[in-house]
Amino acid sequence: MRRIAVLASGGGSNLQAILDHLAALGAAAPAAVTLVVSDRADGYALERARARGVVAAHLPRSAPDDALERLLDEHRCDLVVLAGYLRLVPEPVVRRWSGRMLNIHPALLPAFGGHGMYGHRVHEAVLAAGVRLSGATVHFVNEQFDRGAIVAQWPVPVRPDDTVETLAQRVLAVEHRLYPWCVEAVARGDVRLDDDGHVHGSLPYAFPRFAVEGPRHPFVPDE
Numbered sequence: 001m002r003r004i005a006v007l008a009s010g011g012g013s014n015l016q017a018i019l020d021h022l023a024a025l026g027a028a029a030p031a032a033v034t035l036v037v038s039d040r041a042d043g044y045a046l047e048r049a050r051a052r053g054v055v056a057a058h059l060p061r062s063a064p065d066d067a068l069e070r071l072l073d074e075h076r077c078d079l080v081v082l083a084g085y086l087r088l089v090p091e092p093v094v095r096r097w098s099g100r101m102l103n104i105h106p107a108l109l110p111a112f113g114g115h116g117m118y119g120h121r122v123h124e125a126v127l128a129a130g131v132r133l134s135g136a137t138v139h140f141v142n143e144q145f146d147r148g149a150i151v152a153q154w155p156v157p158v159r160p161d162d163t164v165e166t167l168a169q170r171v172l173a174v175e176h177r178l179y180p181w182c183v184e185a186v187a188r189g190d191v192r193l194d195d196d197g198h199v200h201g202s203l204p205y206a207f208p209r210f211a212v213e214g215p216r217h218p219f220v221p222d223e
């Protein structure tokens with residue numbers, strides 16, 4: 001059983017989706033979330049962790065540089081999953097967990113990513129650019145913001161009457177479907193980052209089929 005640490009600064013709805021997905025797999029789950037870390041003591045992600053009996057650690061901004069690595073070592077974490085974590089992950093951690101650290105971004109990378117592009121700023125930029133398509137991207141984490149190798153993407157239409165809130169909500173619903181699948185696939189070893197810097201393997205068949213055809217609309221998951 002692989003051990004996952006989820007790092008989350010915000011509400012933790014992606015954390016919840018991952019917890020629910022792995023719980024639904026029961027004994028077939030290849031991994032379990034064993035640690036949740038937040039830089040905010042009042043972050044709701046920590047509440048969600050405690051509610052599932054998962055260790056919830058508050059890592060204050062004043063913590064020493066190596067505090068995160070020590071925490072991950074203490075809990076013997078195999079995989080690190082960033083889910084709305086707004087702190088920079090120290091380079092030694094990024095290097096050690098290379099190929100074992102994932103992030104989700106609420107747009108179709110490499111567009112609308114990079115330093116300072118997080119939260120509503122991403123959707124503001126998407127609306128300002130007038131693009132008709134946004135989406136969610138799951139990628140391995142490397143030293144550059146939002147530039148690690150892409151594991152999977154799921155497109156979401158941008159509607160003419162969209163606001164930042166409506167677009168964010170539509171993308172978030174997709175994130176909740178996409179991220180758990182990716183976490184499971186990487187935990188199983190079905191998808192991996194090879195030495196050549198490329199992602200190899202594939203997500204389970206049901207996923208691309210669902211993503212392409214969709215239940216009702218090509219790009220929007222069922223409610």
Ligand code: GRF
Pocket residue numbers: 008009010011012013014015083084085104105106119172175
């Ligand atoms: C998501 O939109 C994710 O793409 C981004 O941060 C947000 C986290 O939301 N990295 P939540 O805390 O999982 O609800």
